[in-house]
Amino acid sequence: MFETLQLMAAGFANALLPMNLLMMIFGVTLGIIIGCLPGLSAAMGVALMLPLTFTMEPETGLIVLGAIYCGAIFGGSISAILIHTPGTPASAATAIEGYQMTLQGKAGKALATACWSSFWGGLLSCISLYFFAPLLAQLALKFMSAEYFWLSLFGLTVIAGVASKSLIKGLMSGALGLLISTIGLDPITGTQRFMFGHAFLAEGVNVTCALIGLFSMSQVFILAEKKIVERAKAAKFTDKIALTKEERKMIRPTIIRSWLIGNIVGILPGAGASIACFMGYNNAKSFSKNKEQFGKGAIEGVAGSEAANNAVTGGSLIPTLTLGIPGESVTAVLMGGLIIQGLQPGPELFTTHAGMTYTFFAGFVLVQFAMLAIGMLGCRAFAQISRLSDAILIPCVTVLCVVGSYAIHRNFNDVIVMFIFGLLGYAMRKFDLNTAAVVLALILGPIGEKGLRNALRASQGDLSVLVGSPVCLVLIALCIVGIFSPLLMNMFEKKVSGTTLADAEAEAEA
């Protein structure tokens, strides 16, 4: 206990170093800009900035990525409130009440509510990060080769199931990713596999290039196929970006409930901020004393949605850092960043690399304060940026994708790989396949392969080793649950908020 407290204190001392603070401010600002631009997503922003973190200290790099993540989730609310276009899907529910408040001349209040609720949602989610992450990491200590095989399959089944419209298509995407992950040298025998004479493929397909291609370059193609339309003017507002003491008191219970919802959703692999925001919104509506205000600009609606989506951030880091199972595409990219720094998710992060991990945690706490300050002070400026046309974004993002992928190994082949994955990602998104599952498969594939082959080698080919331990059996059961997770999530949503996400989205559209 005392040791943990010492690590926490040391983490804060490190996170408060000038370089880390500077990078925090940079990350949050960049994240908010990315979030408030309706054409860009949090995952895309984090993927695009990954190469910039290569030369940084691991903790600084992770703090930057975490700051972009949190900033982007909050940033989505700015365009949702001011131009009725959510910057990211995580702010879809915020647009319902936020824009109504803007129409009533209360845009400043809506933005302040979003900022305040996001801050508390994110900050409170750090509590679970501090408490549950080390506990779950202890569990991972019991994992042997066979367990790692099942764990990687579990991660895939969950993300493929929840994040796809069709379960089978999600699983197909994961299987495609697993197949792509076999490109390169065989990890056991060293034989060349599917390299077609290209030496640069020896270490397999570069995950960062694939990430940039699948999330960022594919988005360029998505933007390029749509008619370029001028974005609605952000509403001008003269009221102060502030909340009164009474208003803060009024939204307090909503924030606490949304924090719990967002945190649970975040911890559950496969569920993300876009689900949490509707659940937080619906919950706020169910418990509100002013139900009639909902749909007409209810401050609690904005608070419920924003606290929930930011509470996901801390929660979703728990399975990512401890078990290596990212809950959604952004955390899959973050995990990519972790692996690129030479760190493996799991117990080692809390033993060998505990100093780095606790610095990141402390940085994540401080990021929330930076988000509050930058959000409150910069809302008016960000509102103008949110109008930036897709016509400008298309070439700018292309250049950043190219330079980002080139910077990894200073090799043009990586740019080609990124471009191919960009086309693949675009086609996959058009046909409702799941790009996040491919990324996760590229990350988890080698872990699973190593686990499977080492287990079989140790047992001299006896397949019973794969079901030989209680942990294996639990993981197999979880894989089955993972496959049926879309049905379970629907039931969970209904239980918590009285409606499903699909119903809430339909209501929002109406």
Added chain:
Amino acid sequence: MKMKKTDIGVVVFMYAICAFFYVHMLQLQANSQTYPRFTIVLLFGLTTLYLLQMLMNAKKHGVESGVDKVFDGFQIVQFFVCLAMVIVYLLLMKFLGFFVATIVFMLAALTFLGVPKVHTLIAVVAINLLVYFAFVQFLGVKLPAGLLF
């Protein structure tokens, strides 16, 4: 839910991938074939499962094109010109170097997409400065200089 004809393309693509990797897998040593074979069988099995689901949907609910949904609002000229510009940009980079190719690409793309001249200039200058300071100065990345310079 009706079967979408566009999903036939998805199934064909997945089978083609399986066939391509299977043929190349056969050239590997026996002990290196195990895991790739597992992933090929997995993808093949799931694709077949999806095909069966499609056929069941077709029988129960009928068939629809799906093209209108997939390509709703698709700007064919804009898309392919942008795609061509990106390809030319990547080729040009080898000859002109990163910064010259980037300036040419951005000017061409922004002009084609109808961005006002002032905004175009600002975007070109801002992105090049950003890349220079973030990647060249901060990360020390030596960007392609090109064969002509």
